[in-house]
Amino acid sequence: MTTAMCAALVLLVSSALWPMSSVSAVLETSAATLCDVDLEYSESGSCVERLQRRLNELGLNCGNQLSVDGAFGAATRMRVFAFQGRNRMTMTGEVGSVTRSKLANPDQGLGVACDSTVESQIRAVFPDSIANKAVRVARCESGLNPIAVGLNTNGTKDVGVFQFNTGGTLQEYLPGATLAVKVDNALSSADNIHAAYDLYRARGWQPWTCGNA
Incomplete structure (x- = not known):
């Protein structure tokens, strides 16, 4: 043969x-x-x-x-x-x-939750009275993309659904003992959304560029 x-x-x-x-x-x-x-x-x-x-x-x-x-x-x-x-x-x-x-040989891949799932996760965390607003802000910030990463002119990066900044809000509101762990968690839609609600309760919509969406 x-x-x-x-x-x-x-x-x-x-x-x-x-x-x-x-x-x-x-x-x-x-x-x-x-x-x-x-x-x-x-x-x-x-x-x-x-x-x-x-x-x-x-x-x-x-x-x-x-x-x-x-x-x-x-x-x-x-x-x-x-x-x-x-x-x-x-x-x-x-x-x-x-x-x-x-x-x-990765530890984690790049699979993401679909838009409809991310929106449902947001609505499950944010109260009904502001859930629509939260979805609009997240859609404007990242397109509801859990692995969105934006690069700023000062070298910091904005990470995840609600675009937490590596130079400030991410380090303050995401769980984890190190920046690497915090970034990993920020790239999880569930962790990112829970942190976003904590940030909202502390500072309102002010931290987000799309806060007026």
Whole structure:
């Protein structure tokens, strides 16, 4: 039997044992092997495409898909920030050897709660009298995206559904003994929303840029 025939037989057997979507996922994972080079914002090329595919593999749900265009732009950097944050790494937004190693064997992926679930979580925490307002603020701040990370001109970052700032509100209101743990918790929609209600009770809508939404 030729090599090609063997390969076809393996694929046929695989298709019988697993749905084609599962077989495709395995092939995609194999195709997303990262280049052994450092990557950062504004770079482009096939190695960035491999990075984007890997980031997608770790969080393809609820339309949470990154464009595989080979351009390391703001969207790709935000996803790298989120991956690093969820895995309790320093959020540099750059992909060096340590981040590559963690991408190959992550502690946490990038799956997110869907918009409808996030909205329900907000309504379950905030009183009915202000729940609509809270949903509008969160939608304006992050698009209800649990892994949204915004980069500020002073180097701080705004994290999660209610965009807690790493230089202030996140450290004050998110649970955890270290900044890395606090960031990880901020990237959980449930923890972020509970912290947002605590912040609201202490300071009203003033802390949020979208407080007038």
